[in-house]
Amino acid sequence: MTMSHVGPATKGAAPAPAPRRHIAPRTVDTLVQVSVIVALAAFWEFGARFGALNPFLLPPLSTVLVRLWTDLLSGVVLVDLGLTLYRALSGFLIAALIGIPLGIVMSRSKAVRWFFDPLISVGFPMPKIAFLPIFILWFDIYDTSKIIMVAFSCFFPIVAATYAGTTALDKWPIWSARSFGAREHEILWEVHLPMALPQILTGLQVALPVGMITTVVTEMLMGGRGIGGAMITAGRFADSVGVFAGIVEVIILGFVVVKSLEYLRARLLIWHPETRR
Template structure:
């Protein structure tokens, strides 16, 4: 007997002529990769910039053409100065970011897992995080000297606080039902942290890495502008003082490439660590 013959059964409705089927939405709004869009946008922007400069719409004094900035970049590479500036900046950035991140992860997990640590850490982070970290560079120079230590300390201090907030927020946002389920199965505290809390907090932690890396690059440039012989920040400051806009744009381009590289590396880390999503 068909369903339509059953007493009380709702009659079947046939789709209207010409009606389109509803697309399947089981992907959870997962973004589809479009690898060509980003390079195409950059190419269109630079092409418009170059065309505007060659046609005289953009003054070379105000903003030089991309070809002029590329020539300044090539001259910098041929002279050997590019390697010196990059080596100095990357050394400071890597040291400050890694040490600040490791310390921030430890303190953030302590605040997220232990009530006593949370009561002492959260007010301190709320008090110190809004302070512009570059304003503390003179104090770091007094403490550590004018050398590399003060610059690394500035980057470390600026990286530490957003990492603490990201880790603490990620740990605190893990579903408590999953934690209770782990406890009901007799998992130890360390197993719960390793198998439930850490994977659940990892998306927030990696988002914090992106923010802290951007802050680290900003502080790197500011610290090098105040007192450094070599570094991208020192090169940009010197180019600005000499009104060499082509070199200035080349230095800004180096910072942009550095930021894109860091973002790509963190993106690769996300794909590897968050494969379970």
Template sequence: MATVTQSVSPRQDSGPSAGRKFLHGLGWFLAHTGSIIALAIAWEWLARSGLVTPFQLPTLSSVLERIWTNAMTGDLFINTAVTLYRAIAGFLIAAVVGVLLGMAMSRIAFVRWFFDPIVSVGFPMPKVAFLPVIILWLGVYDASKITMIVVDAAFPVITATIVGLRGVDQYLLWSARNMGASNRELLWQIALPAALPQIMTGLQVALPIALILAVFTEMVMGGYGLGGAMMQASRFADSRGVFAGILEIAVVGYVLVKAMAILRRRLLIWHQEAMAPSTV
């Protein structure tokens, strides 16, 4: 008598696994956004509680409605694009100037002798003190705004480049030189890659400075841009417009910082810090 055997495959139960993934994702979301959500709830509650007037603190929902209106009319995208243009243009110029000058100061004694006092005095001082002079020379156009950004954002890049190149392991340089490496090869293949983490730190400091100066110069000089739109709203006592500008600038700043952090991890994929989880 033949017996029929039937193989029964184990039932795939994706319920608990899917549930765990959902809870894990929810926990990650709350861990990264919990404080923002709490602040938003507190803002909405305080604005509706009657403790402050709508002029002093409009509700978050009305501010988000204003941002949506600005997006529908196109003003949000125009002002954001103008501010980003000024901030990124100034940042890129500051990055190039800062890295090149930092390299020269770390390798050429005369350049270091000439620029070291200037960098030492200029780095800690508030560079916005030069804004009236820049306005006198260049007017209130994009050239003056970008120049102000370059003046302020270049210093962190200069100092980071100097520190990074000075911190390169001398035994590594000696070993490469003994193996026949030229000065150019030492710089581009050993010194700069070894100093890249420090240089990227300087760039990460300079990028928010560039955005801050872009918004500040727009507030002072007027014109298109997120800072100019905020000042325009302030002149007309439009508190919703002012707070909308604050949120818009916060989002733009977060996106820029996050993009720079991603770029850092891509460029330093070979570095040990790429193995650590990002905190940005």
């Protein structure tokens, strides 16, 4: 083969351009979220430092973080966080242990659904905190009434989500399992629950922040140790730094708890299309 047979494209061929690197959408979302938080924190700090905001009503963020660090070293924060987390998770687990089986039974039994459906429909939109005086009268002013109040608040979204998830199921997998001779309890564990699991987990993700909010509110109303109790005590003594330190503690605790449940959802639904996306 001579050089005359070499085409012009072969002689002057330029190297192929390097493929462009695309930033993942999740990375972009994370950067945007971090940027918004940093901007709000900077506005809070400099606004309070330079007089744009009243430093008593809104103390500088650095002062709040110093108080938080001091309380952390003394162990006060750990005790308050531990008590609040214990009450929130205890009530949440009680609600889940009762609400998930009840939602499943309601979807499979007309008699149970006939009895509980009006109660769930009436109780769901009600302000649950209105029952706190009743729980205090029935139980005590310590952890029992607080935990029951949290469980009562978390119960309704869990039952509603479980009932909706186990009712609106595709019939074809159920019919296929029955055609292969599967028994009803096998269909329940191997077909119903896996198919309804995304909806059940959604109900749990709705109920957990509700439980956190209810815990802090009950601690504020009833007093004692805990994040809510510490915040209301600081407010009574006009300690605005202590109040905002409690708010930061609630934000951090809520973020960690919610993200932990999201991670658990991703692990439990590793087979589901939503996790693959």
